[in-house]
Amino acid sequence: MITTQGISSSLSPQRELPIGLFDSGVGGMTVLRAMREQLPNESFLYLGDTARMPYGTKGVETVRKYCLEAAAKLVERGIKLLVVACNTATAAALPQLQAACPGMDVVGVVEPGAEAACRATRSGYIAVIATSGTIRGRAYEEAILRRMPDARISAKACPLFVSMAEDGLLEGPLAEALAARYLDPIFRNPREQGLEVPDTLVLACTHFPLLRNAIARAAGEGVTIVDSASNTAREVRALLQKKHLARGSGPNVGMPLCPGSVRFLTTDDVPRFTRMGELFLGIPIAPCTVELVEL
Ligand code: DGL
Numbered sequence: 001m002i003t004t005q006g007i008s009s010s011l012s013p014q015r016e017l018p019i020g021l022f023d024s025g026v027g028g029m030t031v032l033r034a035m036r037e038q039l040p041n042e043s044f045l046y047l048g049d050t051a052r053m054p055y056g057t058k059g060v061e062t063v064r065k066y067c068l069e070a071a072a073k074l075v076e077r078g079i080k081l082l083v084v085a086c087n088t089a090t091a092a093a094l095p096q097l098q099a100a101c102p103g104m105d106v107v108g109v110v111e112p113g114a115e116a117a118c119r120a121t122r123s124g125y126i127a128v129i130a131t132s133g134t135i136r137g138r139a140y141e142e143a144i145l146r147r148m149p150d151a152r153i154s155a156k157a158c159p160l161f162v163s164m165a166e167d168g169l170l171e172g173p174l175a176e177a178l179a180a181r182y183l184d185p186i187f188r189n190p191r192e193q194g195l196e197v198p199d200t201l202v203l204a205c206t207h208f209p210l211l212r213n214a215i216a217r218a219a220g221e222g223v224t225i226v227d228s229a230s231n232t233a234r235e236v237r238a239l240l241q242k243k244h245l246a247r248g249s250g251p252n253v254g255m256p257l258c259p260g261s262v263r264f265l266t267t268d269d270v271p272r273f274t275r276m277g278e279l280f281l282g283i284p285i286a287p288c289t290v291e292l293v294e295l
Contacts, residue, residue: 015245018043018263019236020079022070025053026273027162027206028085029280031109032262034229035083038237041248043261046085047074048277049295051268054162055088056131056205063133067093068100069295073265075101080245083236084108087204087228088131091139105239112235113202113228114143118151120224121200125152127186127223129215130204132157140204154198158182158208161215165207168279175211179218187219203227210280264290 019035021028025048032046047070049055055063067089071082082104084090084097090108098106117126117140128140135157144151160178169175180188187197201219203209209227216225240246264285266273270292274285 014080015247017078017080018045018261019081019083019240020045020047020071020074020077021083021085022047022049022067022074022089023086023206024048024055024066024089025050025166026276026280027165029277030206030209030227031083031085031229031232033281034233035236036262038230038233039240039246041246042240043247043263045074045077045079045263045265047265047267047293048273049267050273054131054159055086055092056133056159056162058133060092060133060137063088063092064096066295067097071097071101071106073293073295075104077265080104081236081240082106083232085232086206087113087140088133091134091137105243107232107236107239109206109228109232110139110143110204112231113204113226114140114147116226116228116231117144117200117202118147120226121148121151121198123196123199124148124150125196125198125200126154127198127201127219128153128155128204129158129161129182129201129208130155131162132159134204140202152198154186156182156186158205161211162205162207165210166276170210171213175214176217179211179214183215183218187223191220198223200224200226206280262289265293266290267293267295 019042021032049066049070052066087109090110094108135155141153144153164175190197201223270290274287274290277285
């Protein structure tokens with residue numbers, strides 16, 4: 001069990017603590033990016049388990065173990081709320097993480113992504129693309145069907161998108177060809193046969209928003225593309241307000257605000273983490289804000 005007792009009794013009031021996020025690597029920075037936009041007064045502690053990435057190809061028990069270790073590291077450092085900024089991790093381990101962090105809100109990306117999809121669809125036919133682990137666990141399907149029991153869902157694992165995004169191959173013939181290979185069976189082929197296609201496509205992997213243009217072209221006209229990042233940030237903002245934990249929202253007992261500050265922990269290769277992280281976060285990362293840790 002990860003005990004969070006030290007958090008509320010630590011020197012700084014709980015409200016001043018950072019929001020903790022973890023992902024298998026740098027992909028969760030697409031979630032961090034949305035959180036920085038929507039929660040400009042908050043500070044963040046982001047852990048990327050790059051030494052053991054990818055999670056998406058691993059078995060559920062292995063991913064669960066990694067997640068519990070990542071969460072323990074963040075809790076040990078002091079955080080006020082934990083965001084599981086990885087679809088595979090959320091699908092494999094959200095209830096286990098919630099049970100391991102009593103007294104702390106643990107927010108995953110699957111429910112906010114499913115919510116965004118259900119709000120966007122008009123026809124009730126939704127496509128979900130993700131890593132093999134997320135698709136195998138059916139977490140998105142279950143979350144969508146809970147909200148919309150008559151939804152029709154086409155789910156597909158697109159594991160190579162992860163490597164494409166990491167290699168910075170976001171546009172061009174390779175990205176287009178791979179997107180077509182994965183998505184033609186869901187969109188182009190049925191369309192050519194006069195069949196209905198999904199009107200909403202969920203990017204249920206942290207890496208896929210980087211390939212949004214290539215994916216959108218392969219999906220074709222009239223398909224709304226959604227991801228979890230901004231919905232997750234909205235959910236976190238609402239939770240912090242409800243729990244009176246939002247920075248700058250109440251008497252901050254004299255603590256200076258350091259808005260938007262982010263610190264990073266990585267389990268491997270600081271220079272690569274920094275380089276890749278900038279691609280996903282969209283802003284420079286100062287090397288002095290990145291620390292190598294062991295889980
Ligand atoms: N972050 C993972 C996800 O959102 C993708 C990368 C991985 O497989 O570790 O599913």
